[in-house]
Amino acid sequence: MLVEGIKSRPQYPGLIADCYANHHVIAADGDGAQAIIDLFNQHGPQIKGRVTIVYAETLPNSADYTTRLKQLPVEIVHALPTVVTAIRRLTGVLHVARMGTRIYAAGTETMIGLTVQLAQELGMDPQAVLTEHRGTMARRVQCVHCKGFTENVKTNIVKCAHCGANLLVRDHYSKRLAAFQGVCVDAEVPGELPEIVEVFK
Amino acid sequence: MNQEFKKETFRDDYTFSNSPESIRRFPFPFWEDKYMYSVNIEPHTKGPAGSVFEFPIDINEHYVSEMADRAIVLKEDPLRCQALPHMMLAQWDFLELLMTSMARDYPQWFSLKTEGDNWHWINRPLNIDQKFVFGDPSTLPYEPMEYIGRQCQGDFSIQDQRDGQLWMDAGIITTQADWSLDFDVGMNFMEWHGPVPLAHDMKVFDRALKFLLNLQLGQPVRRLNWTMTINPRLDTSPENYNKWGKDRTTVTPENVGDKVHLRVELQALWRLPRSNAILFSIRGYLIKMRELVTVPKWGRRMHRVLKSLPQELIDYKGITRYRDTTLEWLSQYDDGAPTSQGGGPD
Ligand code: HEM
Numbered sequence: 001m002l003v004e005g006i007k008s009r010p011q012y013p014g015l016i017a018d019c020y021a022n023h024h025v026i027a028a029d030g031d032g033a034q035a036i037i038d039l040f041n042q043h044g045p046q047i048k049g050r051v052t053i054v055y056a057e058t059l060p061n062s063a064d065y066t067t068r069l070k071q072l073p074v075e076i077v078h079a080l081p082t083v084v085t086a087i088r089r090l091t092g093v094l095h096v097a098r099m100g101t102r103i104y105a106a107g108t109e110t111m112i113g114l115t116v117q118l119a120q121e122l123g124m125d126p127q128a129v130l131t132e133h134r135g136t137m138a139r140r141v142q143c144v145h146c147k148g149f150t151e152n153v154k155t156n157i158v159k160c161a162h163c164g165a166n167l168l169v170r171d172h173y174s175k176r177l178a179a180f181q182g183v184c185v186d187a188e189v190p191g192e193l194p195e196i197v198e199v200f201k
Numbered sequence: 202m203n204q205e206f207k208k209e210t211f212r213d214d215y216t217f218s219n220s221p222e223s224i225r226r227f228p229f230p231f232w233e234d235k236y237m238y239s240v241n242i243e244p245h246t247k248g249p250a251g252s253v254f255e256f257p258i259d260i261n262e263h264y265v266s267e268m269a270d271r272a273i274v275l276k277e278d279p280l281r282c283q284a285l286p287h288m289m290l291a292q293w294d295f296l297e298l299l300m301t302s303m304a305r306d307y308p309q310w311f312s313l314k315t316e317g318d319n320w321h322w323i324n325r326p327l328n329i330d331q332k333f334v335f336g337d338p339s340t341l342p343y344e345p346m347e348y349i350g351r352q353c354q355g356d357f358s359i360q361d362q363r364d365g366q367l368w369m370d371a372g373i374i375t376t377q378a379d380w381s382l383d384f385d386v387g388m389n390f391m392e393w394h395g396p397v398p399l400a401h402d403m404k405v406f407d408r409a410l411k412f413l414l415n416l417q418l419g420q421p422v423r424r425l426n427w428t429m430t431i432n433p434r435l436d437t438s439p440e441n442y443n444k445w446g447k448d449r450t451t452v453t454p455e456n457v458g459d460k461v462h463l464r465v466e467l468q469a470l471w472r473l474p475r476s477n478a479i480l481f482s483i484r485g486y487l488i489k490m491r492e493l494v495t496v497p498k499w500g501r502r503m504h505r506v507l508k509s510l511p512q513e514l515i516d517y518k519g520i521t522r523y524r525d526t527t528l529e530w531l532s533q534y535d536d537g538a539p540t541s542q543g544g545g546p547d
Contacts (some may be wrong), residue, residue, distance in 0.1 A: 008388065008395030120387075127364075144381055144439045147280075165443060172396050176387035183439055187446030188522065 006171035012112065012133040017043035021102035024049065027090050027115045029056035029083050031135035032107025033065035039104075040072050049100075052093055053077045056086035056111065059135075087114050094122055106132040110140040110151065113178030126175060137200040141169050142179040149179060157185055157196045166193055169200075206265040206326055212273075217433035217487065223262055224492050228253050229544040230425040230465050234505040236514075238400040240408050245421035245469045253467060256306040257421065258299060259484060260354060265326050267354050267376075270435050274375040275351070278440060280383040282347045284359070284371035291359045291371065292345040293336060294473035295480055299349045324352050346373055355467075355484035358382070360390075362477055367413060369393055370478075376435040376485050378428045378464060379442065379519065398513040416472045416479060423469040428518045429527075430464045433487045452523035457530035458491030461523060463503065490530065496546040500534030507531065 015035055018024070024047060026036055033055060040047070051074035055066060066079045078093070080086040094103070103124065105115035112131045120126040139153045148162025153169055160167050160182065167182030174181070186192050209216040219227070230236075248254025253261075274281055284292060300322055304313035312323040318335040329352065333340035341348045350357055350373035358372035366389040374382040385393045390410045391401075400406060416422065430437055431448040452460055467484040494500035507520075507528055515521055541547055 006395040007401055008392040142384070144384060145441075145443055147383070170396070172384070173392075174384050174388065175392075177384065181381070181384055181439075184443040184446065187443045188449050189447070 006173075008173045009171045010109075010113075010131075010173055010175065012109075012131040015039045015104055015106060015130050015132040017046040018102040018130070019046040019048065020100075022049035022100040023097060024051045024102050024104065025054070025090070025093055025097060026051065026104040026106070027054045027086065027111065028105070029086065029107035029111040029135075030059040030062065032105075032111060032132070033062070033069055035106035035132040035134050036104075037068060037072070044073070050075045054086050054090045054093060055079050056083045056107070057081055058083060058108075083108075083111055083114065086111070087118060090115065091118060091122075094118065094124075102130070103128070104130045104132075106134055108135050108138065109133060110138070110178070113140060113173075113175070116175055117178040120176065139169060139200050140179045141167060141182040142174070142177050143167055143182045145184060150182065153180075154198050154200045155196050156199045157193060158182065205262065207262050209263070209266045211266070211270045211433055211435040215432050215434070217263070217266070219488055219492050220262060221495075222251075224488065224495060225546065226252055226261075227488050227493075228425060228465050228467050228486055229493075229496075229499050229502075229546075230427045231502050231506050232542060232544050234502055234540060235509045236506045237511065238397075238403060238405050238514075240405055240412070241424045242409065242412060242422050243424070245423040245471075253484075253486070254423075256302065257469065258302045258306065258353060258355075258482075259467070260303065260307055260310070264354055267435065268327060268352065271351060271375045274436050274438075275347075281375050281438070281440075282350065282373040283382060283386050284344060284346055285361075285387065288346075288359060288361065288371040288476075288478070289338070289344075291361070291473055291476035291478035291480075294476050294478065295357065295359060296345040296349045297335070298471060298473070298480065299353050303353065327352055346371055355482050357483070358481045359473075360479040360481060362414065362479060365414065366390060367410065367479060374483075375438075377438055377483070378430070378466070378485075379437055379439055381439045383440075396517070398517050399511070413470060413479060416470060418472045418474055421469055421471040423467060426466040426468055428464050429520050430462045430487065431460055431523065433462055433489065435485070435487075449519065449522045452526050454526060454530060457523075457527055458494075459489055461490045461527050461530075462487045463490070463493060490527070494531070494534045497534070498540050498547045500531065501536070501538065502540050504528065504531035504535040505540075 053069055053074055069077045078089050080089055103119050105112040116126045116129050119129050141150045141153045143160040146163035150161040158167050165184045166186050168185035170181045172181040211217055253259045300313045303311040310325050314321040320333055320335050322331045356374045356376050358369050360367040361370045368389050369385055372382045394406050465486045469482045471480045
């Protein structure tokens with residue numbers, strides 16, 4: 001059960017420009033903004049057509065990022081206060097998106113995961129989302145017992161925010177749920193916990 | 202085969218046990234004195250009369266009680282049965298495969314009459330008599346996969362095939378060896394096998410996937426897989442791990458024979474005709490150590506396999522805590538004599 005190095009863990013190859021798309025929808029949080037800026041610096045000329053950015057201002061310096069994003073040649077930057085509100089806005093943007101739209105996601109695994117999940121729910125190809133990881137490695141974890149999600153997990157063991165179980169955070173990842181799996185770590189001997197350390201920085 | 206169905210439980214008081222005939226036909230999975238993963242796939246062809254391979258779908262003395270246990274699991278956790286919307290055609294394929302096999306091979310228990318799309322299914326052991334229209338889900342009390350899945354031993358998952366991959370897009374899974382359907386639904390072959398140690402690096406999954414993508418209609422295949430379980434518990438899901446996990450600490454030299462079970466999965470794979478999906482059946486068999494050692498070859502071999510099992514597999518299968526106690530107990534049944542090739546009793 002408790003095996004390391006699991007293959008379902010997603011890979012994030014980095015953002016590249018899709019020169020065939022006529023609408024680019026880019027979702028990002030925190031330091032993901034820098035990935036967008038880098039994308040424009042390196043591949044700016046290849047990005048043709050409309051660009052819509054949905055940005056979650058999750059860091060103290062996020063307002064500066066927003067200013068810089070607005071200086072890019074884009075149609076609009078939607079700046080939202082949290083990942084949840086950004087995803088909500090992204091849903092609206094994608095609902096009216098047409099053929100030829102390419103989705104990009106940059107930032108934390110949570111932001112990327114929720115964007116990929118949304119694309120899938122809207123009937124788009126989740127594998128076609130271009131992704132780049134930036135910033136914290138903190139994880140979104142689903143408790144396999146009560147099915148509740150615990151956000152921003154930095155430690156190998158975390159108390160489920162819903163049922164309170166001590167969860168071991170596995171590498172097993174579900175794109176559909178946009179979450180890593182958490183399994184009760186002391187089910188065999190209640191209270192017997194390994195040392196709790198910060199592993200997802 | 203004219204047998205009674207046993208009335209027994211797989212939880213609480215755990216009254217499950219195997220009859221002597223059921224022990225003799227147990228699909229012992231070790232064909233030599235050691236075990237490692239491999240691409241152990243063979244045609245799912247008819248085996249000797251009375252064996253678990255006699256028919257494609259094996260119904261045995263535990264049928265009625267296993268179905269009662271499944272009903273409890275589904276009542277408590279509906280997420281154990283899930284199908285993504287595009288899997289409806291595959292669900293009907295699955296229902297057809299099960300009903301036709303069961304009615305053909307066990308006419309004393311099941312009957313199926315079809316007139317065009319008007320089907321009449323009778324399941325005598327479970328007291329079910331159902332007329333329905335094939336292809337019309339509203340004529341059944343459950344969706345087709347759940348309907349027939351509640352009437353057949355074994356867990357089932359259905360894989361959609363697209364983009365050169367298999368996707369676990371439906372399943373009815375109530376007796377699993379510690380993996381979650383709810384978590385794995387929508388994953389591909391490599392993703393859901395993610396947690397398995399060593400086998401990825403051995404290219405077992407690359408080769409198995411390549412083989413399965415070419416699986417032909419009418420040529421099902423099978424393989425055996427195994428693990429160990431404390432108490433004859435069918436529902437060893439991760440969802441309920443916080444309930445059954447502590448059982449692993451209850452093994453003592455006195456109770457090994459009754460508590461420790463070998464759990465073998467006879468897994469079969471079929472191409473489905475209309476949907477082109479692949480059906481994966483996981484037919485589980487439990488046997489307690491005390492029953493197992495009544496076949497001397499199995500007692501010897503179980504001891505040797507468990508003794509030489511790679512540490513990664515011991516940990517993955519969750520055997521770590523009770524392995525030594527079990528080995529000590531099994532050693533009484535291993536006199537060092539040579540064993541013959543193959544899994545069958547001598
Ligand atoms: C489409 C059919 C198949 C499905 C749905 C399936 C599903 C699974 C699942 C859910 C697990 C548990 C993984 C976990 O720990 O979460 C597993 C384990 C495993 N599977 Fe498959 N599998 C399939 C076919 C195969 C095939 C053809 C092979 C052939 C080599 C294979 C080899 C294994 C092995 C070696 C394990 C580890 C088992 C253990 O040590 O207990 N699987 N499979």
